[in-house]
Amino acid sequence: MDYSTAKRINQLLTTVYGDIVRVEELALRKSQFKDISIKEVHAVDAISMYEHKTTSEVARELRITPGTLTTMVNHLVRKDYVQRIRSDDDRRFVRLGLTHRGRLIYRAHASFHRQMVESFAKDMDDEQLQIIEKALLNLEAFLEFASPTPNK
Amino acid sequence: MDYSTAKRINQLLTTVYGDIVRVEELALRKSQFKDISIKEVHAVDAISMYEHKTTSEVARELRITPGTLTTMVNHLVRKDYVQRIRSDDDRRFVRLGLTHRGRLIYRAHASFHRQMVESFAKDMDDEQLQIIEKALLNLEAFLEFASPTPNK
DNA sequence: TCATTTAGTTTCGACCTCAAAATAATAGCA
DNA sequence: TGCTATTATTTTGAGGTCGAAACTAAATGA
CATH class of the missing domain: 1.10.10.10 (Winged helix-like DNA-binding domain superfamily/Winged helix DNA-binding domain)
Structure with missing residues (x-):
């Protein structure tokens, strides 16, 4: 990038x-x-x-x-x-x-x-939505890795 | 969607x-x-x-x-x-x-x-990055529309 | 000179938050 | 049963963040 x-x-x-x-x-x-x-x-x-x-x-x-x-x-x-x-x-x-x-x-x-x-998500098809969701999940994973949530 | x-x-x-x-x-x-x-x-x-x-x-x-x-x-x-x-x-x-x-x-x-x-943006190519940026810009546009920023 | 404008500061009160102590109810056990 | 520990919530006290409005200092301009 x-x-x-x-x-x-x-x-x-x-x-x-x-x-x-x-x-x-x-x-x-x-x-x-x-x-x-x-x-x-x-x-x-x-x-x-x-x-x-x-x-x-x-x-x-x-x-x-x-x-x-x-x-x-x-x-x-x-x-x-x-x-x-x-x-x-x-x-x-x-x-x-x-x-x-x-x-x-x-x-x-x-x-x-x-x-x-x-x-x-205006004008986006399913594939594009998946890319966005993937990116957001990447971000969550990074944050989780950077500082694990006390589970419960 | x-x-x-x-x-x-x-x-x-x-x-x-x-x-x-x-x-x-x-x-x-x-x-x-x-x-x-x-x-x-x-x-x-x-x-x-x-x-x-x-x-x-x-x-x-x-x-x-x-x-x-x-x-x-x-x-x-x-x-x-x-x-x-x-x-x-x-x-x-x-x-x-x-x-x-x-x-x-x-x-x-x-x-x-x-x-x-x-x-x-891990593992994403240029095209996919564009989709994400587009989505975020869509969101900004929606917010701007919902409540215009006093420009300066 | 004196009123106005501009940049920044001070003061006051509102809101959000947590840590720790207090309260209330329940569960476990001798 | 009666005592102790645990659990859920509330209270208390203190600190951080914020804006509105009043205020100070400096510059501008008629």
Whole structure:
């Protein structure tokens, strides 16, 4: 790979995420959901619609500590996006679910990502999509090699 | 594009950045540069080796306010990564440069990114690289469309 | 000279995060 | 059963990152 291509791809890779977050944040400010941050939306996304995961499960998925998630959930409950459901079988567990309002923003966020991926892969055939997926998997493998994830 | 492919690519896109940051942060902790955060390294990267950009220029590049950069530069100066250089022609401008220590970490960071991009594009020919670049540019175009950048 | 503009800095408050201690519930075992 | 250890979550305290707005210093220009 020649030097300038490497540089351009590196540039794109490093700016793209920040741009996604910036656009999402801006969209929120203009929507009916002005009282929620992008981090909080990601928590809503991880909590998801039907599964009622526990606090620890969601925290692991978001790669944050349970303590951090607890305060986040406190805010999301107060703002009526999330509800806590105590397990009856083992009352130490807290299961998390979305309220009506939470489901609304969950769908809006999912829709944004759907559009985003579609535009990303615009005009591409299956073979080309495979190349892209391969590249992303290469990258994940490199990162995994550079610093193995503590599995669970 | 079929549903499961879209889902996998979305998953990869959304986790990859967090993984990059996590790996970079971990590498710093294990290196000789334990007193610098990944955000600060990105500031060092934006300040770069030879140009002596002004505070505002660097802030714009990092998409943060000049005020935020000022406090960041305060820390980086105290930790001997960055130096302030007052312009003689117009004494309002502060030009930023790297110290010896700053240049060391600049090169370490650049090297990490070089390795990363190389592994990303492993085994790919020019045509395949073009497809990837095209996809990333598609994504940037979508984001630009979703929320135009205030050009300067 | 004096108002305006420009570059940078300071201050304040908001948000996100973790580590460690505290709390609550359950499981295991003598 | 009663005690201990373990597990899940919450609370507390502190630090990093960030922007908005007020402020300072320097240059410009009428």
